[in-house]
Amino acid sequence: MLASFYALQLFFLTLLSYEDYRTKHVSLGMLLLFVALTMGGLIFLNHPFDYPLVLGVLGFLIFLKMLVFLGARTSLIGNGDLILLLPLLLSIERSELSLFLILAGLGGVIMNALSASKEAPFVPALSISYGTVLLLRHL
Secondary structure: OHHHHHHHHHHHHHHHHHHHHHHOOOOHHHHHHHHHHHHHHHHHOOOOOOHHHHHHHHHHHHHHHHHHHHHHOOOOOOHHHHHHHHHHHHHOOHHHHHHHHHHHHHHHHHHHHHOOOOOOOOHHHHHHHHHHHHHHHOO
């Protein structure tokens, strides 16, 4: 049951990553379907949620996004990326957070270098980071 849940999660993340890489946007319907699938699956599997961790990271990113937007009139991170972070952060454990954030940051830098435009897709970096954390958790 657990393996099929993670496989389904990674399948949806692959679809979202491809869409973000191709169009630099993700569809809200697919994103909300992923959030609902992940939240429902985590509740069904009795996964413990670390609410202070999730609220702390998301709150910091939203605060940083507002500061950068007010100062430079540009967006630091997309709204879809913030929505996607909610189920991903709920799925990982506290001990995996630093690895997840480091890999996501490195992936974002690499995607920015590979991207020809100013807007680099961040969903592929989040997906690869999450997949790596899951792989290392189950080794």
